[in-house]
Structures are given as C-alpha cells and as structure tokens.
Amino acid sequence: MYAEPIFLQPVFKDRIWGGTKLRETFGYQIPSETTGECWGISAHTNGPSTILNGPLKGLTLDEAWQKHRGLFAGQEGDDFPLLVKILDAKTDLSVQVHPDDEYAQRVEHEAFGKTECWYIIDCEEESELVYGHHAKSKDEFQAMVDNGQWDKLLRKIKIQPGDFVYVPNGTIHAIGAGTMILETQQSSDVTYRVYDYDRKDDQGNTRDLHIKQSIEVAMIPHEDAHFQPVENKQGDLTVKKLIKESYFTVYHWALNGTAQALENPMYLLVSVLDGEGEIETQNGTSSFKKGDHFIVPSTVKKFSLKGNASFITSHSS
Template sequence: MYILKPESRERIWGTPRLHDYYGNQQIDKIGSVYSASGVSEIDCPVVNEEKTFSEIIAEDPKRFGLKAGDVYPLIISFTACDENLSIQVHPTDDYAQSVEQLPYGKSEAWYFIQPPEKGWIYAEQQVPEKSVLLEAAKKNEYTKILKEYPVAKHELIYIPSGTIHALTKGSLVYEIQQSSDITYRFYDYDRIDKNGKKRPLHIEKAIETLHPEKQVEKRTFPPGNIFAQREFSIQHLKGKQIVENKSEIASILTIIAGQLTIAGETCQTGQSIVLLKDEMIELPETAEAVLATPIRYWEE
C-alpha cells in the first residue's frame, strides 16, 4: 500500500475551510484538495518516496490492475466553495473519445460533508431542449432555466457525464470523479480572476456534449452503505473494522474524519491510502473513511 500527499489548488470560488482537509495553509481560497490523483496536471506525491502516484503506477501497472500507459481511472478530492461554481458540463464517453481523444468522459459524485447555504445545487434543466439553453446563453440567464436541486448534509449526488450542474455557496464535499479532468463552462457569473481577466467559457463544446434528458441520482449514504455505478463504487466506513481491497484494481481509502496510523506514519483527515489487491488495513474506532474502487467498463 501507498500513502499519498494531497495537492491543493487555488480557485476563484475557494475557501479556507479546506485547511481542515490537509489543505495548503499558504492558500486562502482553496477550491479542491486532491487527495488521490495521478493525472499529469495533478499528480499526488507518495509519502516516503521520491515519486508521484503516476510514477509508481508506470513502474509496474499490473500491480495496480492497470495496463501499460494507463492513468489511474479516478480522482478523489475534497471540494468546497464560498461562492457558486461555474455552470458546467463534463464530456460523455463518446464525446471524450471523438473530440478529446480520451478513453472515457467524466461522471462524478458528491458526498455532502457540509451542505450548500441555500440547501440546493444547480442540476438538470427545467426544459429539456438545447435551444432553450442556447437562448439563455445569449442573455446570461442560465439560472432561470436550471433546476435548484435540493440537497442536505450527508446526502450523495451522482452526476452522469453530459449533465449540466454546479456546486453552490457553502458546499463542502468528498468528490469522486473519472480522471478525464475536463470541464466545459457555460457561465461563470462574469467573474474576474487575479489577472483581471474573465475565465474562458466553452459554450460550443458544452452544448455538443450536453444530454438534457439525463438526470442526477440522490440518496443517503450512511456508514456501511455501498453505492455502485458503471464507473466506480464507493463504500462509507466508520468505526473499528478491517478494510480489504477485494478488487483486481487498486482501491483508494480516503479519510474524511479522524486519523489512522500505518507502520508509524499518521494519516490525517484529507489523506488517501492506495490499497492494492487483497491488501488490508484496520480503521480505528474514531475514524471515518470512504473506499473507492474504479470499474474498467470502457473495455467491456
């Protein structure tokens, strides 16, 4: 097994609340603490190794249940915001393969550790026609045609690729996403970044990959619960127990509360441990975690 060191990223909508999740103390507006990521843009260092997550995979991908040249198929992060995120959509598999030359698109799920201030996020459209969305784009009136989707603390929202959505102010989530880390922005509230420029929008690509008929899925996610989708499965764990990776592919155990010790190394809230096939770890009574396992559905 391997312990990963999280990577923090500053965002215009970020928050200091992520300091409690291993966030970089030098960054005030942290948007995401990437607890486990092995993509080129965000590659987590391995604790006690002079290597990154992607580098240890590249040395022997079979140990991780992967093939030569594969990246780890999931990204795990803690994401939080003190302002609304941009209204956005992620590519479907078909669009990612044909336009971005990637093996899959990006579906994701959010487990709400802290709920949004107003009790809802943006998800789905009120009217399932792209033409209505295009008309809203011309007038910057997206909020009038999107659903204010209710969500509460400890609820889980699954967002399939091709679905319009946005986290809203106050949210703090455990986030699991496929590792084609592409976001197409419809609207960003005309915000100005630290360089005095508006962030780019991607309306053409966003409209092309949008599937207005798709819906998000909401459920409770109490300890002991397993949530499985085509792209991944996650299990909510709390209290003393043995955690084992029974999958052929490496799983990611992420601490969402408390801490645990492995061979003298203390792992804090916000950190992740990579469990290879058949590896086990004991979760202490005071810890809470999520075990994430990718599913290689795109090769079926």
C-alpha cells in the same frame, strides 16, 4: 511483496471561487487564501500525487501505475482511471458540463470523459446545487442561454451534509457557495463552462465560456440518475455502498472500534474525512488521521481497521 497502504501527498489548486476551509477543516498547508481544490488521489498530468512512504516513496502515483501495475490488480490502460478531490467552494462554481469518453478522446485528446459524484462534507443552511436544467430541446437551451434566462433554465436542488450526488457526464451542474465536497471522478480535467455569473478574475477579465461544446455534450432534456445506496455492518464498521456504476464504486465507511479481515476488492482508494486510527496489513500497522489519502494496493488481500473515523472509499467498477 508490497503489502502496506500507499499514502499520498495531495496537490492543491488555486481557484477564483476557493477559500481557506481546506486548511481550517483538514489542517492542510494550502498555497493561497483562494485554494479551491485538494487533489488527494491523482495520477493526472495536471496534478499527480506523490507517494509518501514505503519502497515507492518519492514516485508519483502515475509513475507507480506505469511501473508497478501489479499493485493495481494488473488493470489495463495507459492512464490511472480515477481522481479523488476535496473542493472548498467559498463562492459559486461556474455552471458547467463534462463530456463522455468518446467526445473527450476525439475532441480534447484526453484519455477519459468525466463522470463524477459528490459526498457533501459540509454546507451552509439552505445550500443549493445546480443540478440539471429545464430545457426540452437544444434549440430551447440555446435560446435561454442567448437571452440570459438563467433562473428559468437552471434547475436547483437543496443539499445538507451527508448527502450524495451522482453527476454523470452530460449533466449540467454547479456547486454552490459555502459547500465542501469530496468528489470521486474519472481522471479527467475537461470542463465546459456554460455560465460564470459575469465575474472577473484579478486581471479584470471574464473567464472563457464554452457554449457550443456544452450544448454538444449536455444531456438534453435532463434526466435524473437513479441509484439506491445499500448499507451493511462488518464488525464495528458500517459500510454504505453509495453507488456502483460503470466507472467506479463508491462507499461511505463509519468506523467505531475494530473491523477485522476486510477483503480488498481490487485496489482501494481511501480518504479520511474525520477521526483517526490504524490500518493493519500483513506487513504491519500504519496510522491514519483526518485528511489523509491512501491506497490499499491489490497485493493486500485482507486488512483490519481500528479507531474512530469516517472515510470515503472507492475502486474501479
């Protein structure tokens, strides 16, 4: 029986808004000075992670999903459902929106729409996100876009490190400059840009906007999602359930010592935000450190942790 954590090699993405903090903060070997995204746990065709250890070493996560479904609780579906990223926004991301499953499948032939959530790893003082808008109808939304009334249209919220933001499909949103987040999302790469600050790429071209699609999929009027984090202790591990919704359940874990006989809910996605330590399963002990991404497969029913570290963990709901 396969009973050890599955460590993954991230995939990095150059972005017009990216920088170098993925290297400075996590020690990653990034491909450029404008690296915006680390796809830490991904089976998406646009950037699948590669397994680094064990009998499946060298396979992509998608290949493991297709060939070894028993590691993932036998979950059904052609596509691995979740994608975990770390984003470094040196400058503002475009204002954007994502579709639901039905629209993504019908229009984009993508397996999933995109509901996501963000844990704020770091941000500058007085940082803001675009989250929602002030239009009361699609006609009012279109009129504000046509007239370039972005300050009137877009709703902004203040953030600080440690904040958690839930972004259901249909939510108008944008990550602001100087912000680093860990994003847990459905495994989708469909994004519709509403506004991109009229900036140009290195070829002098503006990026495409998708106003028609954005208005079709956007939540109008905007409504905030409501959720209540719940915290408990398991040994020296503080577990905060940040959200449980229809696509994923996401936690923040803070380890300061030892936590034994932790139950694995199905298969657990783990990203190490800080610190280091060891995970022990029935097959032995593996070390982890800041910046590591791994999966505890469903064949590991219980495991123990030792060290001082913080994590974002998640699983399908």
